[in-house]
Amino acid sequence: MKMKKKAFLILRNNSLFIKMFLIMVISIVAVSLLITFSSIRMSSNLFMDTFSISNTKALEQIETQFEDYSYAIVGATHEVQNNGTVKRVLTQTNASTLETYRSYHDISQQIERIYRTVESYDANMIVLGNNERLYNVNYSNWPVSWEVLRNHPITEYTVNRPNTLLYQYLPSTSFTDEPMIVATKALMERSTGEIYGVLYFPIREAQLKQFYEGYTSAENEVLLVDATGKIVSSNKQELIGEEATDILAMAKEVDEEQLEFKDAHVFDTDYLLMSQYLPTYNMYLVNLVDKDAVLDNLINTKEILLISLGIVLLAVIVVFIISRRMTNSISRLVKQISTMAKHDFNMPVAETGGYEAKKIANAFNSMLSELQEYVDLVVLAQQKQRSAELMALQHQINPHFIYNTLASIKFMIQQGKKEKATDMIHALISLLQNALSNVEQTITVEQEITDLKNYVLINQSRYGDGIKVNFFISPDCLDCQLPKLILQPFIENAFFHAFNEKKEGFVQILVSQKGDNLLCEIVDTGDGMEMKGDHTKEDIKEKRHLFSGIGIRNVHERIQLLYGEQYGVEITSEIGKGTKVKVELPFQKTDIPANSNKITSI
Numbered sequence: 001m002k003m004k005k006k007a008f009l010i011l012r013n014n015s016l017f018i019k020m021f022l023i024m025v026i027s028i029v030a031v032s033l034l035i036t037f038s039s040i041r042m043s044s045n046l047f048m049d050t051f052s053i054s055n056t057k058a059l060e061q062i063e064t065q066f067e068d069y070s071y072a073i074v075g076a077t078h079e080v081q082n083n084g085t086v087k088r089v090l091t092q093t094n095a096s097t098l099e100t101y102r103s104y105h106d107i108s109q110q111i112e113r114i115y116r117t118v119e120s121y122d123a124n125m126i127v128l129g130n131n132e133r134l135y136n137v138n139y140s141n142w143p144v145s146w147e148v149l150r151n152h153p154i155t156e157y158t159v160n161r162p163n164t165l166l167y168q169y170l171p172s173t174s175f176t177d178e179p180m181i182v183a184t185k186a187l188m189e190r191s192t193g194e195i196y197g198v199l200y201f202p203i204r205e206a207q208l209k210q211f212y213e214g215y216t217s218a219e220n221e222v223l224l225v226d227a228t229g230k231i232v233s234s235n236k237q238e239l240i241g242e243e244a245t246d247i248l249a250m251a252k253e254v255d256e257e258q259l260e261f262k263d264a265h266v267f268d269t270d271y272l273l274m275s276q277y278l279p280t281y282n283m284y285l286v287n288l289v290d291k292d293a294v295l296d297n298l299i300n301t302k303e304i305l306l307i308s309l310g311i312v313l314l315a316v317i318v319v320f321i322i323s324r325r326m327t328n329s330i331s332r333l334v335k336q337i338s339t340m341a342k343h344d345f346n347m348p349v350a351e352t353g354g355y356e357a358k359k360i361a362n363a364f365n366s367m368l369s370e371l372q373e374y375v376d377l378v379v380l381a382q383q384k385q386r387s388a389e390l391m392a393l394q395h396q397i398n399p400h401f402i403y404n405t406l407a408s409i410k411f412m413i414q415q416g417k418k419e420k421a422t423d424m425i426h427a428l429i430s431l432l433q434n435a436l437s438n439v440e441q442t443i444t445v446e447q448e449i450t451d452l453k454n455y456v457l458i459n460q461s462r463y464g465d466g467i468k469v470n471f472f473i474s475p476d477c478l479d480c481q482l483p484k485l486i487l488q489p490f491i492e493n494a495f496f497h498a499f500n501e502k503k504e505g506f507v508q509i510l511v512s513q514k515g516d517n518l519l520c521e522i523v524d525t526g527d528g529m530e531m532k533g534d535h536t537k538e539d540i541k542e543k544r545h546l547f548s549g550i551g552i553r554n555v556h557e558r559i560q561l562l563y564g565e566q567y568g569v570e571i572t573s574e575i576g577k578g579t580k581v582k583v584e585l586p587f588q589k590t591d592i593p594a595n596s597n598k599i600t601s602i
Helices: 002-013 015-081 084-091 097-115 146-150 153-159 205-209 245-256 291-298 301-326 328-338 355-394 399-414 418-435 445-463 488-497 552-563
Strands: 126-129 134-136 166-170 180-188 195-204 220-226 231-234 262-266 269-278 283-290 442-444 467-473 481-483 505-514 517-524 568-574 578-586
Touching: 015 097, 015 180, 015 195, 015 269, 015 283, 015 301, 084 097, 084 126, 084 180, 084 195, 097 134, 126 146, 153 166, 153 180, 153 195, 180 205, 195 205, 205 231, 220 245, 245 262, 245 269, 245 283, 269 291, 283 291, 328 355, 399 418, 399 445, 418 445, 442 445, 445 467, 445 481, 445 488, 445 505, 467 488, 481 552, 488 505, 488 517, 488 552, 488 578, 552 568, 552 578
Parallel strands: 467 505
Antiparallel strands: 126 134, 126 195, 166 180, 180 195, 220 231, 220 283, 262 269, 269 283, 442 481, 505 517, 517 578, 568 578
C-alpha cells in the first residue's frame, strides 16, 4: 500500500510533465521513423538505380570522347613519323637560302595536310627539329620560340621516353594564358634510334573540357587527374592545377578493385566517387557526385510534409485536449498575473493549484520581491541625483558675492577709477554669463581659464594683489572639454582659506595632458593644512564658498558621476608650505584648433 501511495504521489505531482513528455516522445519518434523510412526507401532506390547506371554510362561516353581525340593524335603522329619530307627538312643542315625556303614550303604543305586530322578539336600542332627549325600551325594559340620549347621540361621528358606518346599538363605561364594539355612524341629514326625532332599537339583546357561539360551539373563534377595527382581539367575552374593525391588514391582503388563507386570526403563535402582509367593518357577520369545535393533532389518533399503535418496536427489536438483538462491551476495563475493591479508589484499571487503551479507562483513571488528591492534602490538613487543637481543649480551664484562686487565697483567709480571699474564690470558680466547657464554643460579649457582670470581680477580688485595667480596652460589642451566650474572652487578656496596667516603668496594653475587624461593642478604657497587618510577630498571639510555653492566634494562627485571612479580630485598639503590639488579628467578634444604653439602663462 505504501509503495502504491508513493507512486501515486509521484504521478500526481509530475502528471503534466509525464503526459506531455510521453506525447512528445511518441510524436517525435513517429515522425522520425516515417521520414527516415521514406527517405531511405526513395533515396536508395532512385540513387542506386539512376545515378550509378547513368553516371557509369556518362563516364563511358566521356571516355569515348577522349579516345576519339587520342586516335586523331595517334593518326597525325603516325603520318608525321612516316613523312619523308618532314624528316628531310628536320635533318637538313647547311642549306642555302633557296633550299631553306623550298623546305619550309614543302613541310608547311605536309603539316597543314596532316593537321586536318586534329583540326576539328581546335588543337594546335607544332613540329620542332634538332636543326633549330620550328613549324607552328597556329602560332597565336601557343606563341613559343624554338629556344624556349627546346629547353622546356616537357621536351626533356618526351626525349627521355621516345617510344611513348605522352600527355603532359602545362599550367598558364607568361607564354600561354591558360592551362593546356600537350600531347608529345619524339621523332626517331627507326634504324638508328636517333631522335631528330619532337611533335607537339597542345590543346587548351577549355577545349578539353568540352568533352565532358555536357555531363556536369551543380552536384555532379568531373575531374581529370594525371599520374602525379594533379587536377589537369575540371568543370570547376578553381580546382585546375590543384594537387589531389587523395582523389588519385581513391580513383586507383576503384579501378583496381573494380568498384562501382566509393564514398569520399573531399573539399569538405561528402561525395560518391566513380572513376575510369584512361590508359592512353595515363590519367584518371573521376566523377564526384554530391550525396547531400542529390538526396535533396530525390526526397519526396510533398509526401514528407503531408506525413509530418498529419502527425503534428494529431499531436497538437491530443496535447490540447489533455493539457486543457490538467492545467486549470496554471490558467488561474496566468489570470492572476494578467489581472494584477496595474504596476502594483507588492501584490503577490496565490500559491495554489498543482505542484507545477505552486512552484511557478513561488518563483514569481520571489521575483516580485527582488524586483521591488531593485526598484526601491533605483528610485533612491534617482532621488539623490536629482537632489544633488537641484542643489547645484540653486546655489551656483552666492548673492553676497554679487553685492560685494557691485559695492566695490561703486566705490571705484566714486574714486574716479573708471577704467578699473569698467574692467571689473566686464569681468563680472562674463563670469555671470557662463556661471548662470546649464551647470551640466561642458566648456573648453580656454573658456574655463578665461572665467578664472575674470574671477581673479574681481578678487584682486577688491582685496589687492597680495595673492598673485599664474596660469601655465599647454596649448594642446586649450580646446579640451571639461565640466563647468570644476577649477573655480579650488581658486576660491585658495583666496579665502589658504592665506589666513600669510598675507601674500602665489597660486599656480597648470593644465597639461597626462597619457589619455587631462591633468589640472592648483598649487598655492599658503598656510597649508593637516592631511590624513589617502589625501583625497574626504579629508577636506566643506567651507563656505562666496561665489558658488559647488564645493570641493561636489566637484569630486560630479567628476566620478560623469566619467567614472578612476577620475576625480586628489589633495596634498603640508602646514606652512601650501596645498596642491590635482584634478584628473578624460582628455576630450573639440574640433576647434589651439590658438598658440607656446605655453600660455600670465
